[in-house]
Amino acid sequence: MTAAPLVFVVDDDPSVRSSLKFLLSTVGLHVESFESADTFLRKNPPDAPSCLVLDVRLPGLSGLDFQRELAARKISIPIVFLTGHGDIPMSVRAMKAGAVEFLTKPFRDQDLLDAVRIALERDRARREEEKEVMILQQRFDTLTSREREVISMVVSGMLNKQIADQLGTAESTVKVQRSRALEKMHAESLVDLIRMIERLKGPSGGLR
Amino acid sequence: MDLQPGDPAEEIKHLRRCVNDLISVLALPAMWSGGEPSQIVHTLLDALLRMLQLDLVYVRLKETAGRAPIEMVAQPRQHIIQPHEIGKALETWMGPDPQEWPPLMRGRVGDRDISIVPLGLGLQGELGVIVAGSERADFPQQTEKLILSVAANQASIGLQEARLRSEQKRVASELDRRVAQRTTELAAANEELRKEIANRKHAEDHLRSSEEEHRVIVETANDAVVSMDETGAILLANPATSRIFGYEPIEIVGKPLTMLMPEMMRKLHENGFKRYLATGERHVNWQGVELTAQRKNGQEFAVEVSFGELTSDGHKVFTGFIRDVSERKRAEDQLRASERSLQIAQAEIARVSRLTTMGELAASIAHEVNQPLTAVINNASACLRLLANRNLEPEVLRRALEGIVADGTRASAVLARIRAFIKKEPADKAPLDINEVIQETLVLADRELYENQVLLDNQLATDLPLVLADRVQLQQVLLNLIMNSVEALTAVTSRPRLLWVQSRVDESGEVLVAVSDSGTGFDLEVGHVFTPFVTTKAKGMGMGLSISRSLIENHGGRLWATPNSPHGAVFSFTLPATAVNPS
Numbered sequence: 001m002t003a004a005p006l007v008f009v010v011d012d013d014p015s016v017r018s019s020l021k022f023l024l025s026t027v028g029l030h031v032e033s034f035e036s037a038d039t040f041l042r043k044n045p046p047d048a049p050s051c052l053v054l055d056v057r058l059p060g061l062s063g064l065d066f067q068r069e070l071a072a073r074k075i076s077i078p079i080v081f082l083t084g085h086g087d088i089p090m091s092v093r094a095m096k097a098g099a100v101e102f103l104t105k106p107f108r109d110q111d112l113l114d115a116v117r118i119a120l121e122r123d124r125a126r127r128e129e130e131k132e133v134m135i136l137q138q139r140f141d142t143l144t145s146r147e148r149e150v151i152s153m154v155v156s157g158m159l160n161k162q163i164a165d166q167l168g169t170a171e172s173t174v175k176v177q178r179s180r181a182l183e184k185m186h187a188e189s190l191v192d193l194i195r196m197i198e199r200l201k202g203p204s205g206g207l208r
Numbered sequence: 209m210d211l212q213p214g215d216p217a218e219e220i221k222h223l224r225r226c227v228n229d230l231i232s233v234l235a236l237p238a239m240w241s242g243g244e245p246s247q248i249v250h251t252l253l254d255a256l257l258r259m260l261q262l263d264l265v266y267v268r269l270k271e272t273a274g275r276a277p278i279e280m281v282a283q284p285r286q287h288i289i290q291p292h293e294i295g296k297a298l299e300t301w302m303g304p305d306p307q308e309w310p311p312l313m314r315g316r317v318g319d320r321d322i323s324i325v326p327l328g329l330g331l332q333g334e335l336g337v338i339v340a341g342s343e344r345a346d347f348p349q350q351t352e353k354l355i356l357s358v359a360a361n362q363a364s365i366g367l368q369e370a371r372l373r374s375e376q377k378r379v380a381s382e383l384d385r386r387v388a389q390r391t392t393e394l395a396a397a398n399e400e401l402r403k404e405i406a407n408r409k410h411a412e413d414h415l416r417s418s419e420e421e422h423r424v425i426v427e428t429a430n431d432a433v434v435s436m437d438e439t440g441a442i443l444l445a446n447p448a449t450s451r452i453f454g455y456e457p458i459e460i461v462g463k464p465l466t467m468l469m470p471e472m473m474r475k476l477h478e479n480g481f482k483r484y485l486a487t488g489e490r491h492v493n494w495q496g497v498e499l500t501a502q503r504k505n506g507q508e509f510a511v512e513v514s515f516g517e518l519t520s521d522g523h524k525v526f527t528g529f530i531r532d533v534s535e536r537k538r539a540e541d542q543l544r545a546s547e548r549s550l551q552i553a554q555a556e557i558a559r560v561s562r563l564t565t566m567g568e569l570a571a572s573i574a575h576e577v578n579q580p581l582t583a584v585i586n587n588a589s590a591c592l593r594l595l596a597n598r599n600l601e602p603e604v605l606r607r608a609l610e611g612i613v614a615d616g617t618r619a620s621a622v623l624a625r626i627r628a629f630i631k632k633e634p635a636d637k638a639p640l641d642i643n644e645v646i647q648e649t650l651v652l653a654d655r656e657l658y659e660n661q662v663l664l665d666n667q668l669a670t671d672l673p674l675v676l677a678d679r680v681q682l683q684q685v686l687l688n689l690i691m692n693s694v695e696a697l698t699a700v701t702s703r704p705r706l707l708w709v710q711s712r713v714d715e716s717g718e719v720l721v722a723v724s725d726s727g728t729g730f731d732l733e734v735g736h737v738f739t740p741f742v743t744t745k746a747k748g749m750g751m752g753l754s755i756s757r758s759l760i761e762n763h764g765g766r767l768w769a770t771p772n773s774p775h776g777a778v779f780s781f782t783l784p785a786t787a788v789n790p791s
Contacts, residue, residue: 084575109589
């Protein structure tokens with residue numbers, strides 16, 4: 001939540017670009033526009049919730065190719081597609097690849113603004129998620145290797161005794177290591193810890 | 209050598225010599241018997257010259273019976289005077305006519321004095337003259353005169369005979385000639401007659417064999433041969449008729465010919481036949497016309513028919529030669545069907561590719577127009593939002609409105625460009641013979657016509673001017689009109705399904721094509737048939753006539769519809785004639 005949300009418009013048509021900028025600005029959004037995919041890619045990703053309003057038909061890299069290219073670069077920015085003559089297969093492909101919306105030009109202003117709002121929200125949530133996972137990861141990094149072993153066994157449902165048997169230590173030692181790990185992870189309960197570990201294993205987590 | 213009295217021995221000797229000479233002279237005819245006058249004269253001259261020891265003997269024979277006159281002379285060797293010179297000298301002395309010459313004359317010939325005795329030949333010297341001359345002063349003695357006259361007589365007789373003989377010969381040869389000529393004529397006439405006889409015999413033989421041949425041909429022909437009289441009743445039918453139609457001859461002889469036709473064609477045939485008998489006007493071509501026939505089992509099939517007409521005892525007999533072409537037709541149909549499906553496939557490809565092009569064009573139009581429209585809508589929407597928030601500053605509004613005007617102008621420019629682009633797509637126009645296009649189209653429609661039992665009547669004017677047109681587009685229009693007619697005709701069961709395709713030059717000098725039918729005609733008002741998306745057909749789009757009209761109008765022509773009388777519709781279109789002359 002460091003900066004105001006930002007909308008990137010990529011369209012080769014200057015009138016369309018400026019009219020989109022004008023329209024989005026009426027709801028207080030900041031807009032940056034680009035005439036091609038390449039010029040957008042040259043820019044560093046912003047540290048703020050953002051989305052892409054992208055014309056399918058672009059000079060050079062097409063909208064759908066651009067979407068693939070972003071995925072390949074692990075740039076997960078939500079995309080609202082605009083098209084002059086969207087056909088169904090094209091829109092299906094775009095949506096499957098994670099597009100927020102596929103709008104046919106000319107569109108109702110509200111449809112675009114809704115799509116942009118959803119896209120920004122999605123990006124904001126993603127950023128939030130990424131941030132939390134990062135904090136958990138930092139905490140997880142402070143654990144000793146024995147504490148990580150114990151936690152992963154706990155998460156998999158083993159009892160303290162079973163863990164002690166397997167590691168060849170005393171049950172009391174396991175108990176100490178377990179409570180220290182919970183403490184380091186700021187987990188309030190075992191259930192909380194399990195949820196944290198699951199998040200770390202998730203798409204943006206470091207445990208895989 | 210006159211008789212000297214007083215010397216009997218000498219006298220006897222003289223007389224004996226005279227008698228010998230006379231005997232010799234009398235023997236002369238035996239020598240010249242049967243000879244020519246020239247021979248006679250020659251022999252005579254020689255004999256007299258020798259016997260009487262003359263110095264000159266001259267003979268002139270007059271021209272007789274087509275024979276040239278003869279002049280001949282005999283003289284002792286040392287004298288050579290030409291006969292005609294002697295003749296001339298004699299005439300000088302004694303006048304031109306030998307018959308008036310004196311009995312004795314003495315004159316000079318060359319350097320000698322000569323006594324001359326002319327003697328006529330023939331009773332009055334009509335044959336000619338013989339002249340004996342001697343230098344002797346005592347010439348002629350009595351005996352010499354006697355011998356000369358006897359010789360002249362003998363010669364006369366001989367000449368007369370020769371003359372008769374020659375006359376006879378002439379007559380005989382004339383007779384021979386005439387006989388020969390007549391014989392030749394007769395021979396020629398005979399030859400002519402022989403030839404004539406041979407010819408007649410040959411003709412008779414030929415007639416006999418050709419009658420036989422004809423009979424055999426008719427009997428064994430693969431084609432049905434059916435004769436009918438003026439009432440339309442069948443007189444006879446050959447075996448092939450049974451084979452083709454399934455009737456035994458006894459089943460059809462005496463029955464109307466129409467029983468061999470499908471129901472639908474019978475009335476048409478009867479009317480046409482009546483009209484022919486009344487006016488001599490044929491309702492179908494008599495040589496190799498394609499018609500539909502019906503077998504005993506009701507099956508209809510394609511036949512090719514030729515008609516012949518014969519007047520016998522004042523009655524007309526019509527003979528039809530009917531060939532079952534259903535097999536051939538089937539093969540042709542198959543060929544045509546495969547050609548047609550090829551054409552349809554090609555047309556489909558063309559249509560699809562055109563659609564694809566159209567689709568691409570539409571996409572391009574959408575994009576080109578949508579861009580400015582999007583900008584206009586965005587700008588306007590933004591203004592409305594600001595207005596709703598009472599936050600619209602005039603400067604912002606001005607810029608937005610400027611953008612809207614610019615984008616609106618741009619959209620309309622795009623449309624203008626597209627319209628210009630569509631207009632530019634040219635028809636492939638070339639000078640065409642409309643009849644050719646009609647024939648090509650009828651080939652395409654042939655199967656439909658046959659399958660739907662539509663009888664086609666072409667009335668194509670010859671010597672039409674060419675039209676400047678796109679062949680494919682004209683074919684589309686014609687096919688569209690013909691198929692419309694066929695469709696209108698398939699609903700008809702109570703009357704013949706007739707389709708007329710006409711071409712001619714109309715009053716204004718344009719080429720006019722009319723497609724008429726005896727179909728159901730219009731349910732709609734005539735004017736509505738060209739309206740897009742209006743149709744009477746279950747499967748139709750209602751675009752055919754509208755498109756056809758556009759195509760014709762693109763060619764500078766007109767397309768219109770009128771009701772046909774009493775049934776059906778007429779679709780006509782005109783096309784301007786080109787200045788190009790048909791080659």
